[in-house]
Amino acid sequence: MAESPFKADIERVEKEYSEKMTPGAIVYLPGSSVINKTGSWRVFMPEFHKDKCVRCYLCYVYCPEPAIYLDEENYPVFDYDYCKGCGVCANECPTKAIVMVREKK
Amino acid sequence: MPIKKVMKANEAAAWAAKLAKPKVIAAFPITPSTLVPEKISEFIADGELDAEFIKVESEHSAISACVGASAAGVRTFTATASQGLALMHEILFIAAGMRLPIVIAVGNRSLSAPINIWNDWQDSISERDTGWIQFYAENNQEALDLIIAAYKAAEDERVLLPAMVGFDAFILTHTVEPVEIPDQEVVDEFLGEYVPKHAYVDPKRPITQGSLGFPAHYMETRYKVWEAMENAREVIKEVFDKFEKTFGRRYHIIEEYKTDDAEIVLVTMGSLAGTVKEFVDKKREEGVKIGAAKITVYRPFPIEEIRALAKKTKVLALLEKDISFSVGGAVFADTSRALINEKEKPIILDFILGLGGRDVTFQNLEEVVDIAKKALEEGVKEEVYWIGLRKEIL
Amino acid sequence: MAVRKPPITTREYWAPGHAACAGCGCAIALKLATKAFSEAMEEKYGDPNAFAIAQATGCMEVVSAVFPYTAWKVPWVHVAFENAAAAASGIDAAWKKLGYKGKILAIGGDGGTADIGIQALSGMLERWHNVVYLMYDNEAYMNTGIQRSSSTPYGAWTTTSPPGKYSIGEDKPKKWVALIAAAHQIPYAATASIGNPFDFVKKMKKAAKVDGPAFVQVHCTCPTGWKSPLEKSVEIARLAIETGIWPLFEIENGDFHNIKIQSPGGGAKVKREGGKVVAIEFKKPVEEYLKLQGRFKHLFKQPEAIQVMKEQIKAMWKVLGVDVILP
Ligand SMILES: Cc1ncc(C[n+]2csc(CCOP(=O)(O)OP(=O)(O)O)c2C)c(N)n1
Ligand code: SF4
Ligand code: SF4
Ligand code: SF4
Ligand SMILES: [Mg+2]
Numbered sequence: 001m002a003e004s005p006f007k008a009d010i011e012r013v014e015k016e017y018s019e020k021m022t023p024g025a026i027v028y029l030p031g032s033s034v035i036n037k038t039g040s041w042r043v044f045m046p047e048f049h050k051d052k053c054v055r056c057y058l059c060y061v062y063c064p065e066p067a068i069y070l071d072e073e074n075y076p077v078f079d080y081d082y083c084k085g086c087g088v089c090a091n092e093c094p095t096k097a098i099v100m101v102r103e104k105k
Numbered sequence: 106m107p108i109k110k111v112m113k114a115n116e117a118a119a120w121a122a123k124l125a126k127p128k129v130i131a132a133f134p135i136t137p138s139t140l141v142p143e144k145i146s147e148f149i150a151d152g153e154l155d156a157e158f159i160k161v162e163s164e165h166s167a168i169s170a171c172v173g174a175s176a177a178g179v180r181t182f183t184a185t186a187s188q189g190l191a192l193m194h195e196i197l198f199i200a201a202g203m204r205l206p207i208v209i210a211v212g213n214r215s216l217s218a219p220i221n222i223w224n225d226w227q228d229s230i231s232e233r234d235t236g237w238i239q240f241y242a243e244n245n246q247e248a249l250d251l252i253i254a255a256y257k258a259a260e261d262e263r264v265l266l267p268a269m270v271g272f273d274a275f276i277l278t279h280t281v282e283p284v285e286i287p288d289q290e291v292v293d294e295f296l297g298e299y300v301p302k303h304a305y306v307d308p309k310r311p312i313t314q315g316s317l318g319f320p321a322h323y324m325e326t327r328y329k330v331w332e333a334m335e336n337a338r339e340v341i342k343e344v345f346d347k348f349e350k351t352f353g354r355r356y357h358i359i360e361e362y363k364t365d366d367a368e369i370v371l372v373t374m375g376s377l378a379g380t381v382k383e384f385v386d387k388k389r390e391e392g393v394k395i396g397a398a399k400i401t402v403y404r405p406f407p408i409e410e411i412r413a414l415a416k417k418t419k420v421l422a423l424l425e426k427d428i429s430f431s432v433g434g435a436v437f438a439d440t441s442r443a444l445i446n447e448k449e450k451p452i453i454l455d456f457i458l459g460l461g462g463r464d465v466t467f468q469n470l471e472e473v474v475d476i477a478k479k480a481l482e483e484g485v486k487e488e489v490y491w492i493g494l495r496k497e498i499l
Numbered sequence: 500m501a502v503r504k505p506p507i508t509t510r511e512y513w514a515p516g517h518a519a520c521a522g523c524g525c526a527i528a529l530k531l532a533t534k535a536f537s538e539a540m541e542e543k544y545g546d547p548n549a550f551a552i553a554q555a556t557g558c559m560e561v562v563s564a565v566f567p568y569t570a571w572k573v574p575w576v577h578v579a580f581e582n583a584a585a586a587a588s589g590i591d592a593a594w595k596k597l598g599y600k601g602k603i604l605a606i607g608g609d610g611g612t613a614d615i616g617i618q619a620l621s622g623m624l625e626r627w628h629n630v631v632y633l634m635y636d637n638e639a640y641m642n643t644g645i646q647r648s649s650s651t652p653y654g655a656w657t658t659t660s661p662p663g664k665y666s667i668g669e670d671k672p673k674k675w676v677a678l679i680a681a682a683h684q685i686p687y688a689a690t691a692s693i694g695n696p697f698d699f700v701k702k703m704k705k706a707a708k709v710d711g712p713a714f715v716q717v718h719c720t721c722p723t724g725w726k727s728p729l730e731k732s733v734e735i736a737r738l739a740i741e742t743g744i745w746p747l748f749e750i751e752n753g754d755f756h757n758i759k760i761q762s763p764g765g766g767a768k769v770k771r772e773g774g775k776v777v778a779i780e781f782k783k784p785v786e787e788y789l790k791l792q793g794r795f796k797h798l799f800k801q802p803e804a805i806q807v808m809k810e811q812i813k814a815m816w817k818v819l820g821v822d823v824i825l826p
Contacts, residue, residue, distance in 0.1 A: 005509060005510075005511045006511065006514055006515065009514060009572070017567070018567065019567055020567075022567075025566045025567075027564065027566060027567055027568065027569040029567075029568075029569070030514075030569065030571060030572040030573075031511075031514035031569070031570065031571070031572040032514075032516075032567065032568045032569055033514050033515065033516035033517050033563070033565075033568045033569060033570040034514050034515060034516045035516060035568060036516035036517075036518070036568065037516070038515065038516055038517075038518075041521060042521075055502050055503070057503075057505050057506050057507075060505065061506065061507060061531070061696050062527055062693075062696065062733055063527075063530075064519060064521075064522065064523050064524070064526035064527045064530065064732075065515040065517070065526070066511065066513070066515060066530055067515055069509070070505060070509060073502065074502050074505060079515070081515075082515035082516060084521035084522075085521060086521035086522030086523075086722075086729040086730060086732070087522070087729055087730030088522055088527075088729070088730055088732050088733055090730060091730040091731060091733065091734060092733050092734070100730070
């Protein structure tokens with residue numbers, strides 16, 4: 001399984017996260033928003049059917065979070081830590097390889 | 106060797122900027138400070154100053170561009186006055202909150218309406234709560250010196266706050282006086298290069314400046330500005346000490362004049378201090394126990410210095426070219442704060458004068474002294490007086 | 500099966516965990532804009548990271564940089580609502596002095612650009628800063644709760660243009676800032692849309708690579724403010740192009756006689772003369788775009804308002820030198 005392109009950010013923010021005031025409230029940890037697991041917002045989740053995927057990359061291009069990255073074979077990987085379940089990817093997928101299903105809680 | 110040149114305060118400010126070598130300057134013309142960007146343009150055109158001069162379309166953009174450049178980690182400079190400073194108002198808070206040591210030269214001028222291009226201090230006084238350090242110059246030499254000192258204090262890591270240096274419209278901005286211009290190498294040595302550790306726009310070190318502060322963090326950022334302003338008290342003293350050692354001229358947070366046995370002290374700022382000192386000399390000859398004090402550093406407000414001064418005298422007569430409606434002058438409010446819990450304190454009287462370029466005459470000052478004496482003898486009847494009002498046309 | 504390369508760099512400058520609403524079209528725009536910039540900087544300077552952002556107050560600012568977090572992985576500065584272009588000017592000047600190679604990306608919403616920031620924008624363009632200004636156009640002040648801007652389209656509901664007995668909703672046609680920007684005769688001005696992401700990326704790259712200022716106005720769905728289904732954010736933006744609501748064009752050096760018009764797709768018939776688009780016959784009715792959005796719902800009870808809208812669309816295309824037929 002490929003790694004999230006934000007893996008390093010996630011590790012770093014877990015280690016270095018601090019609320020300590022900086023001069024001017026400057027944020028010195030780039031990409032530290034990854035500490036917010038926005039996956040909890042989800043009501044519907046994208047279910048991926050690899051067999052139907054033609055690797056057109058549209059879901060990857062569109063995901064606003066982004067919560068889709070690519071594996072070694074350039075198939076989309078859905079990062080449920082961050083996916084907000086908007087359904088844009090499923091709506092745009094030309095082969096219906098992504099199906100929105102109700103979140104199992 | 107430093108050279109002496111006869112020049113206006115505006116030119117002195119431009120010279121100070123040239124000596125401080127800001128990398129980015131952004132300015133917009135406004136009377137009475139227009140000559141500052143003009144002179145800077147000449148310096149750049151003649152190759153005497155190597156800076157990017159952004160000829161912005163407004164003062165709002167002037168200060169915004171300075172914020173951008175300062176956030177990117179370079180020394181910046183701008184000059185303005187009056188409506189221009191008021192237009193910057195919103196961004197002044199931001200510059201302080203983002204901890205960017207920008208320096209502004211302010212040609213102190215009244216605020217509209219009615220539109221009026223002449224001197225008072227309402228423009229910069231109205232910015233007293235923005236988190237900027239404020240200096241007021243008495244003469245053209247001070248305008249130059251205080252701008253250099255302002256950079257030194259503002260960029261100190263214990264401070265990192267922006268600073269403005271005010272000098273009176275026309276009385277200084279347009280009046281020539283001899284000014285000693287320090288050597289470039291000496292100023293270079295004094296200021297050093299500005300290489301901030303906290304703020305930069307560098308792709309190799311991506312940081313986020315200007316973040317949103319929720320209630321969980323906002324108050325602490327404001328407290329940090331408070332703390333920095335408190336630190337500035339000490340830092341400015343150090344800067345003034347070093348300034349004296351380096352350039353031979355001594356500055357004081359509050360400069361006292363013949364105060365030791367004075368029953369009445371006239372407290373003021375800016376060029377009016379010159380007039381007041383002359384007046385004190387005259388009254389001393391007449392045997393009146395009177396002194397003067399000039400506030401050079403208005404923010405941070407010199408609380409300790411005011412207390413020390415208060416101990417020496419019976420009446421503090423504040424002469425102010427600004428007004429906070431329904432209260433009196435801003436210095437009056439600040440002085441009251443400084444003395445409120447002192448066991449023994451002098452009478453504090455506030456005199457609003459010289460607004461919008463109205464001359465302040467010896468006759469006006471006589472009136473002030475008469476009121477002060479009367480208060481001393483008969484008790485305080487009123488606290489705030491408008492001096493030099495043309496009552497006949499009211 | 501041979502797999503194509505990803506159509507865009509996999510480098511990321513916009514991290515997840517930001518607080519944009521689910522399905523936010525503006526978030527899509529910012530993600531793609533930074534990737535496009537990165538590609539352009541790599542191609543131009545050999546350094547994919549050679550850029551920085553100055554951003555105006557607005558939705559995309561408040562959702563991305565909340566102390567002590569940031570979604571940004573590129574140097575980023577926010578100052579205020581109306582001055583992204585001025586702040587960018589300052590950074591540009593500082594970079595010149597510091598000898599940095601690269602380009603500044605200024606970002607503002609439609610309010611921060613078309614309204615309160617238009618003066619700073621004009622000044623920045625006129626002074627020829629090395630800045631690309633990206634206006635993400637979600638057609639209202641979303642951050643303050645959906646008030647109209649001068650970029651809000653005719654007929655739209657917002658909280659300050661509510662339809663009612665004496666109101667059809669927003670009663671002014673949309674102001675096209677891209678045309679105003681182009682009138683500064685800057686090297687490059689364009690409109691784009693998240694409904695055509697590859698065109699948007701191409702344009703951002705062009706903008707990033709020119710020497711001097713450039714301006715891109717990108718149409719971005721705001722499902723919250725447009726009252727539209729989350730999953731349809733891209734579809735709606737695409738429909739805006741296909742129905743003639745949103746023209747895609749490029750103007751180089753202020754040459755209004757040679758505006759480049761991109762094909763809208765959606766079956767529209769494009770007529771060219773001497774390589775120039777002179778007429779378009781759209782096949783998809785505007786109503787298809789409108790009906791997906793709650794902000795236009797009331798218009799379906801007032802078909803004459805939709806007629807007015809269509810006339811405005813034609814007039815706007817006329818400015819671009821194109822005669823259009825709308826179904
Ligand atoms: C000087 C000033 N006036 C008003 C505001 C309040 N305000 C903040 S963001 C905003 C609207 C932003 O609209 P837009 O630029 O379209 O961005 P969006 O939120 O839609 O993404 C307003 C009115 C402000 N921050 N500053
Ligand atoms: S549902 Fe939305 S957030 Fe989740 S992966 Fe798809 S596009 Fe991204
Ligand atoms: S949009 Fe569909 S087909 Fe295309 S890459 Fe994503 S899942 Fe595969
Ligand atoms: S209100 Fe609209 S623009 Fe703002 S974050 Fe939500 S969807 Fe995006
Ligand atoms: Mg908007």
